[in-house]
Amino acid sequence: MPVEEEQEIRIDESAIPIDDIDFSDLEAKYAIPEDDSLSHFIIVDGAPIAPESKVAVLKKVLTKVFSAAGKVTDMYMPVENGQTKGFVFVEFEDISSVDIACKKLNNKKLDVKHTLFVNKLSDVEKYGVKGHVSDEFVEPKIEPYHESPYLKSWLQDYNGRDQFVLQKGDEVGVYWSKNKNDPEPAVEPRQNWTQAFVRFSPKGSYLFSMHEQGIQAWGGPEFSRLKRFFHPNARLIDFSPCENYLVSLSPTPIEVPAEDHPARASFPFGPESEGHKLIIWDIKSGLPTRTFALPPNLENEKKMVWPLVKWSYDDKYCARMGPDALAVYETSDFQLLDKKLIKIEGIVDFEWAPAGVKLAASKNKDADQHVLTYWTPEQVNQTARVALMQIPSREVIRTVNLFQVSDCKLHWQDEARFLCVKVDRHTKSKKTIFTSLEFFHLFEKDIPVEKLELKDSVINFSWEPKGERFVTISILDVGGNVNPAIARNTLTFFGPEEEKIKNKTKLNIKKWTAFASFEKKHSNTIEFSPKGRFVAVATIIGNNHGEIEFYDLDYDGTNKESSTVNNTGSGNNKYFALTDIAWDPSGRYLAAWSSSWRHKIENGYRLYDFAGHLLREEVIDQFKTFYWRPRPQSLLSSNDRKKVRKNLREYSAQFEEADAMEADVATRELILKRRKLFEDWNSWRSEIEKIQKDLGLTQEEETEDVNEEVVEEIREEVLEEKEEVVE
Amino acid sequence: MRPIMLKGHERSLTQVKFNREGDLLFSVAKDKSASVWYSFNGERLGTFEGHIGTIWSIDVDSKTELAVTGSADFSAKLWEVNNGKCIKTWKLKTPAKRVEFSPNNDKLLIVTDQVMGEKGTITILPINSNFETREEQTDEPLLIIETxxxxxxxxxxxxxxxxxxxxxxxxxxxxxxxxxxxGELHKTVKVHDLTITDLQFSQDKTYFITSSKDKTAHILDVDTLTIMKTYEADAPMNSACITPVKNFVILGGGQDARDVTTTSSKQGKFEARFYHKIFEDEIGRVKGHFGPLNYVAIHPNGTMYASGGEDGFVRLHHFDKSYYDFKYDVERTAEATGAVEVKTPEITA
Known part of the structure; x- marks a missing residue:
């Protein structure tokens, strides 16, 4: 025991000659570094030259200016011939204030004539003294230029196939979709490509993988690494719509290493990012453009609202919501628009218009405007309100007041022609919820608002892409608890009713009406084909009713009169283990899968065509996710598109032939493979049989000698015998 | 394919087996009696009574004279099939997990479990199959292969x-x-990731199929122990057999019994799966059990199969005409060109 030992060893301290002991090592170790007295100082040039009498006033002014960086402990202004010399020494209490002062107050305009130049005094010593800095010019080393691979190579596929990602176990692979056939790997599937998930950027150019140290971007035909984004433990990522910027969020705050730390030189963040969790990156350069601390109300939040940063359609602006305010940034410099927050009392949610809005009221009618919408709940003496705001003018161009609101959801039509606000309203008793839909006609004069009151509570809403129709899933809220096993959801299809306005070729939408509805459904998910017309309605998770239904809105763009719905159904597409569905970017196929992230049952994926025919099914143990690679918007003009539609027969004939060829090749291969397997097996069997025969082990077929005898037994059992006397 | 439900056991089935002619079906379960059934109509012929614990395994010799059972009561018993009389009981140190007669009926193999500090063994006993003196059986094993x-x-x-x-x-x-x-060890091969649940031979016993909890089954060659074929399923497999006549294999299994309560019968995968033996493709499933399948057995003539489930039922399926008609194009061409012999079994009505 160490304690006992200590007691045993007794040292007579007086006997030790202290002077003889060499303490130099300890002294060196615990030496307090001499305070570099210069490091607390800054030197300010460009201050006004003033008479001595004004020094006190000037000092007061300057102290106020520099207090912005930290507490000023002293200020010295040299005076010569009764005039100040135009420069000032300022001492700060805190060393960190020196950095802040140099960064923030350098080039500060004191007034029209005077601009302050701020430097660290230690820097003046370091660089200003002759001999400290070499006079000779050393050419900076320029990193050799790395050519980045062609990021859009996959779009040049001759057959126009789509790509998708399959994540199974630790393996991630990118494949070419070959609908019915085995997908063809675009690159060799990689083990541990990501530690969590992978994401494509919105136009599909980049693939992002998540790692402990941060995020990596991959792209090009070989999916080579393009950039690394250092963000430890990043959990969530998001992109700007034009894929210029990446937003990442990590639960671990940034810790900037100390000034002299070796890691500092390569550390991407400055001291101002200390403690921040949210980072916006420039994807092309791989550098951070701006970091943010998490709003205090979101700290410790278990379920994070995501995305935290929302972008205008063209990446020009981005915005974040704080308590009672909206912060809009210009992406040119990532500074607050007009250096001011937009105060909005009680703001709950906002959305940018997903496309440029041509405002009829605006002077320049054809210019695309940035519009965002937000809503605020009922507050004291104020109704709930949905408002449209134009950016950068901050002008509120339309508001609608609402009553008895319990929640609002903002649904933009993807061309920003309409905005639908789904308002969940409660009855006066607050017992049941019903929904009304408010439609904003963005492209019309004065932005008229249509109201559609429903009896049901709408739980899901989806616009038809590039269309004017929408689909809702609703449920009649009767209050109280209800048996979830009973299908009570109603699926409703709405279409516009149009009226012709004089002297106008364009039709104006008067109101929306339901043109079809299906009751007693379990469905809870709506996925519109990205090309419109077809819609998949699914039941996901929840009492084993996993199921997908396909609807054709039967609308070919020419015949506007008849909007009917066909359940293309092709029987029932039950898929009990279903967890997710997604359309491919061309709207030809629908992928449905069962992810092991959600449950461990029948993991794998299925591919359907748009009419709901099952093309392919693969059951994969530990299958995690299926992910279509997005495509950028088509470059065809609307005229080109019309032309394609007109000559569809010719085009489709070409593709059908290619499909048939493809299918044939696959079948042929399969047949050849089977033939070989069959021959191999038979030759192996005959070999074995020969060996057995040589060994004399083959038993003669006795079965032929055995006379099979069929014995039929008829058994009679007397159950009861009774004698009755008939009178 | 209308199944016959054999309801006679009170607890989950552990093994089902046909005799050589296939007219009788033997079944054992976690209750204490073994049952013998007519395979044609599913009528019960009788039971073997005497064990006092779960019976893990049963086998019948090729003449259908003697049957043997291995039980968790630390014993194996020999029975006369025609009257159900127990003529011999071997006391064992641990439960008997598997019993099997040698092909010429002169030996018996017992797999004893490795529990309670005892080493697991494969014990081989001689069997006196002489009809007159068969009540005299020895206790002395011929060979004990210890793990x-x-x-x-x-x-x-x-x-x-x-x-x-x-x-x-x-x-x-x-x-x-x-x-x-x-008892010399010739070769070992690692073929599965998890425990092997069943091992059944082809009719000529030159190759065999193994099933495992790792959701796969393999066909291996006896001489070289090479993996000839692999069948992948989506649930743990408890049993597999090779069908005579048709080139199929049947796999049975399902979600583990302890997980069953958390899944519905639709998701539990309690189905018998048919794979093409040579092409390794799944070609069909037979639903019916509402617990995992613990054993699948095929009639020696390939005309029916039986499955024993955790649910306590034996399901006996006589194959339909469509079963025999099912052929891949490749097989059809091969038959047409006379490359392979065409075997057609008699289909009993």
Missing amino acids: AEGAEKVTVAGWSYAGKYIIAGHSNGVVSKYDAET
Whole structure:
């Protein structure tokens, strides 16, 4: 025991000659570094030259200016011939204030004539003294230029196939979709490509993988690494719509290493990012453009609202919501628009218009405007309100007041022609919820608002892409608890009713009406084909009713009169283990899968065509996710598109032939493979049989000698015998 | 394919087996009696009474004279099939997990479990199959193959062609081959990731199929122990058999019994799966059980199959015409060109 030992060893301290002991090592170790007295100082040039009498006033002014960086402990202004010399020494209490002062107050305009130049005094010593800095010019080393691979190579596929990602176990692979056939790997599937998930950027150019140290971007035909984004433990990522910027969020705050730390030189963040969790990156350069601390109300939040940063359609602006305010940034410099927050009392949610809005009221009618919408709940003496705001003018161009609101959801039509606000309203008793839909006609004069009151509570809403129709899933809220096993959801299809306005070729939408509805459904998910017309309605998770239904809105763009719905159904597409569905970017196929992230049952994926025919099914143990690679918007003009539609027969004939060829090749291969397997097996069997025969082990077929005898037994059992006397 | 439900056991089935002619079906379960059924109509012929614990395994000799059962009551019993009389009881140190007669009925193999500090063994006993004196059986084993040092315990075992080798499946997915005379270990191969649950031979016993909890089944060659075929399922597999006549294999299994309560019967995968033996494709499933399938057995003439489930039922399926008609194009062409012999079984109505 160490304690006992200590007691045993007794040292007579007086006997030790202290002077003889060499303490130099300890002294060196615990030496307090001499305070570099210069490091607390800054030197300010460009201050006004003033008479001595004004020094006190000037000092007061300057102290106020520099207090912005930290507490000023002293200020010295040299005076010569009764005039100040135009420069000032300022001492700060805190060393960190020196950095802040140099960064923030350098080039500060004191007034029209005077601009302050701020430097660290230690820097003046370091660089200003002759001999400290070499006079000779050393050419900076320029990193050799790395050519980045062609990021859009996959779009040049001759057959126009789509790509998708399959994540199974630790393996991630990118494949070419070959609908019915085995997908063809675009690159060799990689083990541990990501530690969590992978994401494509919105136009599909980049693939992002998540790692402990941060995020990596991959792209090009070989999916080579393009950039690394250092963000430890990043959990969530998001992109700007034009894929210029990446937003990442990590639960671990940034810790900037100390000034002299070796890691500092390569550390991407400055001291101002200390403690921040949210980072916006420039994807092309791989550098951070701006970091943010998490709003205090979101700290410790278990379920994070995501995305935290929302972008205008063209990446020009981005915005974040704080308590009672909206912060809009210009992406040119990532500074607050007009250096001011937009105060909005009680703001709950906002959305940018997903496309440029041509405002009829605006002077320049054809210019695309940035519009965002937000809503605020009922507050004291104020109704709930949905408002449209134009950016950068901050002008509120339309508001609608609402009553008895319990929640609002903002649904933009993807061309920003309409905005639908789904308002969940409660009855006066607050017992049941019903929904009304408010439609904003963005492209019309004065932005008229249509109201559609429903009896049901709408739980899901989806616009038809590039269309004017929408689909809702609703449920009649009767209050109280209800048996979830009973299908009570109603699926409703709405279409516009149009009226012709004089002297106008364009039709104006008067109101929306339901043109079809299906009751007693379990469905809870709506996925519109990205090309419109077809819609998949699914039941996901929840009492084993996993199921997908396909609807054709039967609308070919020419015949506007008849909007009917066909359940293309092709029987029932039950898929009990279903967890997710997604359309491919061309709207030809629908992928449905069962992810092991959600449950461990029948993991794998299925591919359907748009009419709901099952093309392919693969059951994969530990299958995690299926992910279509997005495509950028088509470059065809609307005229080109019309032309394609007109000559569809010719085009489709070409593709059908290619499909048939493809299918044939696959079948042929399969047949050849089977033939070989069959021959191999038979030759192996005959070999074995020969060996057995040589060994004399083959038993003669006795079965032929055995006379099979069929014995039929008829058994009679007397159950009861009774004698009755008939009178 | 209308199944016959054999309701006679009170607890989950452990093994079902046809006799050589296929007219009788033997079944054992976790209750204490073994049952014998007519395979044609599912009528029960009788039971073997005497065990006092779960019966893990049953086998019947090729003449359908003697049957043997291995039980968790630390014993194996020999029975006369025609009258259900127990003529011999071997006391064992641990439960008997698997019993099997050698192909010429002169030996018996018992796989004993590795529990309570006892080593697992494959015990080989001589069998006196003389009709007159068959009540005299010896207690002395011919050979005891102990689990080798460092090897995992044996879960299943069986006799190869002519009783030449004993093939054993271990709990770590290893298959090993022993000389049936000397007990010498010839070869071991790791074929599965998890425990091997069943091992059944082809009719000529020159190759066999193994099933495992790792959701796969393999066909291996007896001589070289090479994996010839692999069948992938989506649930743990408890049993597999090779069909005569048709080139199929049947796999049975499902979600583990302990997980069953958390899944519905639709998701539990309690189906018998048919795979094409040569092409390894799944070609069909037969639903019916509402618990995992613990054993699947095929009629020696390939005209029906039986499955024993955790749910306590035996389901007996007589194959329809469509079963025999099902052929791949490749097979059809081969038959048409006379490359292979066409076997057509008699279909009983």
